[in-house]
Amino acid sequence: xxxxxxxxxxxxxxxxxxxxxxxxxxxxxxxxxxxxxxxxxxxxxxxxxxxxxxxxxxxxxxxxxxxxxxxxxxxxxxxxxxxxxxxxxxxxxxxxxxxxxxxxxxxxxxxxxxxxxxxxxxxxxxxxxxxxxxxxxxxxxxxxxxxxxxxxxxxxxxxxxxxxxxxxxxxxxxxxxxxxxxxxxxxxxxxxxxxxxxxxxxxxxxxxxxxxxxxxxxxxxxxxxxxxxxxxxxxxxxxxxxxxxxxxxxxxxxxxxxxxxxxxxxxxxxxxxxxxxxxxxxxxxxxxxxxxxxxxxxxxxxxxxxxxxxxxxxxxxxxxxxxxxxxxxxxxxxxxxxxxxxxxxxxxxxxxxxxxxxxxxxxxxxxxxxxxxxxxxxxxxxxxxxxxxxxxxxxxxxxxxxxxxxxxxxxxxxxxxxxxxx
Amino acid sequence: xxxxxxxxxxxxxxxxxxxxxxxxxxxxxxxxxxxxxxxxxxxxxxxxxxxxxxxxxxxxxxxxxxxxxxxxxxxxxxxxxxxxxxxxxxxxxxxxxxxxxxxxxxxxxxxxxxxxxxxxxxxxxxxxxxxxxxxxxxxxxxxxxxxxxxxxxxxxxxxxxxxxxxxxxxxxxxxxxxxxxxxxxxxxxxxxxxxxxxxxxxxxxxxxxxxxxxxxxxxxxxxxxxxxxxxxxxxxxxxxxxxxxxxxxxxxxxxxxxxxxxxxxxxxxxxxxxxxxxxxxxxxxxxxxxxxxxxxxxxxxxxxxxxxxxxxxxxxxxxxxxxxxxxxxxxxxxxxxxxxxxxxxxxxxxxxxxxxxxxxxxxxx
Numbered sequence: 001x002x003x004x005x006x007x008x009x010x011x012x013x014x015x016x017x018x019x020x021x022x023x024x025x026x027x028x029x030x031x032x033x034x035x036x037x038x039x040x041x042x043x044x045x046x047x048x049x050x051x052x053x054x055x056x057x058x059x060x061x062x063x064x065x066x067x068x069x070x071x072x073x074x075x076x077x078x079x080x081x082x083x084x085x086x087x088x089x090x091x092x093x094x095x096x097x098x099x100x101x102x103x104x105x106x107x108x109x110x111x112x113x114x115x116x117x118x119x120x121x122x123x124x125x126x127x128x129x130x131x132x133x134x135x136x137x138x139x140x141x142x143x144x145x146x147x148x149x150x151x152x153x154x155x156x157x158x159x160x161x162x163x164x165x166x167x168x169x170x171x172x173x174x175x176x177x178x179x180x181x182x183x184x185x186x187x188x189x190x191x192x193x194x195x196x197x198x199x200x201x202x203x204x205x206x207x208x209x210x211x212x213x214x215x216x217x218x219x220x221x222x223x224x225x226x227x228x229x230x231x232x233x234x235x236x237x238x239x240x241x242x243x244x245x246x247x248x249x250x251x252x253x254x255x256x257x258x259x260x261x262x263x264x265x266x267x268x269x270x271x272x273x274x275x276x277x278x279x280x281x282x283x284x285x286x287x288x289x290x291x292x293x294x295x296x297x298x299x300x301x302x303x304x305x306x307x308x309x310x311x312x313x314x315x316x317x318x319x320x321x322x323x324x325x326x327x328x329x330x331x332x333x334x335x336x337x338x339x340x341x342x343x344x345x346x347x348x349x350x351x352x353x354x355x356x357x358x359x360x361x362x363x364x365x366x367x368x369x370x371x372x373x374x375x376x377x378x379x380x381x382x383x384x385x386x387x388x389x390x391x392x393x394x395x396x397x398x399x400x401x402x403x404x405x406x407x408x409x410x411x412x413x414x415x416x417x418x419x420x421x422x
Numbered sequence: 423x424x425x426x427x428x429x430x431x432x433x434x435x436x437x438x439x440x441x442x443x444x445x446x447x448x449x450x451x452x453x454x455x456x457x458x459x460x461x462x463x464x465x466x467x468x469x470x471x472x473x474x475x476x477x478x479x480x481x482x483x484x485x486x487x488x489x490x491x492x493x494x495x496x497x498x499x500x501x502x503x504x505x506x507x508x509x510x511x512x513x514x515x516x517x518x519x520x521x522x523x524x525x526x527x528x529x530x531x532x533x534x535x536x537x538x539x540x541x542x543x544x545x546x547x548x549x550x551x552x553x554x555x556x557x558x559x560x561x562x563x564x565x566x567x568x569x570x571x572x573x574x575x576x577x578x579x580x581x582x583x584x585x586x587x588x589x590x591x592x593x594x595x596x597x598x599x600x601x602x603x604x605x606x607x608x609x610x611x612x613x614x615x616x617x618x619x620x621x622x623x624x625x626x627x628x629x630x631x632x633x634x635x636x637x638x639x640x641x642x643x644x645x646x647x648x649x650x651x652x653x654x655x656x657x658x659x660x661x662x663x664x665x666x667x668x669x670x671x672x673x674x675x676x677x678x679x680x681x682x683x684x685x686x687x688x689x690x691x692x693x694x695x696x697x698x699x700x701x702x703x704x705x706x707x708x709x710x711x712x713x714x715x716x717x718x719x720x721x722x723x724x725x726x727x728x729x730x731x732x733x734x735x736x737x738x739x740x741x742x743x744x745x746x747x748x749x750x751x752x753x754x755x756x757x758x759x760x761x762x763x764x765x766x767x768x769x770x771x772x773x774x775x776x777x778x779x780x781x782x783x784x785x786x787x
Contacts, residue, residue, distance in 0.1 A: 326529060328525070
């Protein structure tokens with residue numbers, strides 16, 4: 001024995017504690033292992049983690065008001081917004097001065113735009129103020145500003161400015177959840193259901209994604225079973241057909257569905273030909289939820305089949321035989337013995353398809369019409385068209401939260417360790 | 423052997439997978455009630471196919487399989503009431519040991535208390551009474567094996583099939599399990615049809631052994647008969663260690679024939695499976711039946727051998743000699759008090775009795 005036991009600490013032959021010796025011996029291989037992942041780590045950090053985090057942080061960022069109107073915000077602190085009176089002259093003076101300054105830097109419309117998200121009208125208010133403040137040379141600024149636009153004389157206007165003058169805001173999140181904060185009382189209320197968009201959209205995204213997951217499971221299970229039970233030589237060939245969609249452009253696959261499903265498309269023509277529907281009864285199967293479900297089920301099918309196949313492949317055929325030899329009818333043997341052993345694969349496939357589906361963008365955008373778009377289409381709209389990045393980021397954070405919640409739920413129920421992807 | 427003795431009976435069974443070659447060629451085999459019958463053979467010899475046909479997982483291409491007097495060709499496997507132990511045990515990983523054992527009983531709609539009793543009895547039988555709540559993955563290979571045996575027996579089938587059940591165990595455990603299965607068989611009086619490619623396993627456990635090769639039963643006999651009286655060259659080669667001397671039959675006198683081997687020596691051998699005078703034959707001789715420096719009159723054939731190699735194996739000394747031009751002639755010298763002291767290079771006389779040298783057919787290879 002090369003180890004000596006002293007005071008219950010194991011020592012090597014030369015007297016160093018065993019743990020230290022072991023750490024020393026393993027250090028080199030640990031350093032090499034770390035160096036090998038370093039390029040990927042750097043790449044992911046620069047190309048993925050940093051920009052995403054930066055983008056997501058926009059969801060709570062409200063610096064613009066303080067940056068452009070610092071003095072106004074500072075002086076507004078002394079104003080009691082519940083008093084029902086307008087702020088003092090000093091606030092108006094600061095506002096006029098700062099709008100003048102912002103006008104030169106061409107930034108006054110940005111504040112207007114930001115506040116417009118919270119209360120419509122601010123965009124035009126600030127644009128107009130930008131033009132008018134040049135003429136306001138002398139105090140009293142209060143009267144002059146109110147004269148330029150009487151909205152400056154309303155308490156609500158200043159309440160909104162004060163409410164959204166902080167460095168951080170929950171306004172984007174409230175908007176993303178169809179909530180609003182009453183500017184007088186500060187209470188959080190839900191929007192009337194005719195104005196609520198995002199909750200409905202989240203709900204639709206989840207429901208359609210669940211439906212797509214279920215359909216891929218129903219279609220994928222028999223295929224996976226077949227692939228796992230036929231001889232490997234044949235299954236290897238058939239697997240290529242499952243993977244074929246991966247090698248075809250997503251755009252091509254989606255647009256080919258348009259050709260098939262549209263009102264003048266192949267399927268409608270065929271149904272009329274066989275007399276199932278009349279010329280005036282052409283089915284609307286594209287540019288609505290049906291189109292999204294059909295196209296996405298097709299596109300996501302491999303993500304369901306592959307994990308199920310890889311799990312089924314590991315189930316020895318002797319399981320079924322054993323169950324049958326013990327007296328179970330083949331159906332019962334399948335249900336009681338085979339099926340429970342495929343659960344890990346079903347779970348892995350379902351979670352994969354569901355997570356990909358709720359974040360899917362291009363297919364709903366192309367074939368979803370108005371009833372088949374997903375929350376990601378709305379996020380894209382805010383990022384690239386309305387330019388309300390804060391709201392887009394807030395919706396993104398919520399979506400990410402939902403995905404993580406499902407991931408944790410899956411881990412609790414099935415266990416991530418049981419997940420097999422290929 | 424009257425027909426009523428047969429509990430399982432293969433009658434003219436043939437099996438083909440591809441319609442071109444026969445995997446099993448005209449098989450006729452009876453297993454008696456309470457018998458331990460082993461199908462022994464190299465891989466691809468058709469033994470497992472026969473077992474699968476009996477279990478119902480493979481269809482019979484031609485012929486009939488009779489179980490307890492009735493043909494089971496058209497009985498689906500789950501209605502045959504045959505216990506089966508698989509090579510990889512096939513324990514259900516998502517169930518505990520208790521649930522595994524309860525499965526065949528639940529399928530038979532037994533009452534809960536009956537199931538509990540039977541499961542406990544079966545687990546006690548394989549000395550695993552304390553392991554009922556474990557999952558198969560938490561058991562060692564030997565314990566899994568015992569659970570598999572218990573599960574195949576828990577619903578009290580009259581016939582149990584075992585498909586190389588000990589193949590995955592290490593040598594020591596395998597030997598221990600051989601005795602355990604043998605004792606369980608003796609106590610329960612079930613009929614067992616056992617498939618293996620391991621001849622020592624077959625010799626240890628079986629009442630009778632059917633040696634398979636190329637889809638045909640080469641010999642069906644009790645272990646001692648099979649070892650001591652092989653009827654053809656394949657069986658002699660396959661079971662135990664065997665010295666072979668090729669030659670030509672010169673004459674036949676009753677049971678004893680004279681064979682001229684390649685070196686020109688004329689040897690006496692028991693005519694078991696020869697075509698007649700003038701034909702080629704192969705003499706089979708067990709290494710332990712060869713005597714070194716025999717006293718005169720003790721042996722009917724004596725030849726000169728040159729010691730090539732000696733291996734000390736404790737209970738015996740294995741000596742490789744050059745005899746009649748074959749340098750792979752093995753002689754086992756028992757490690758008795760006055761055994762012959764040999765050195766490599768020595769030239770000695772080796773001999774044997776005519777009955778121990780069996781003149782058989784020549785293997786076409």
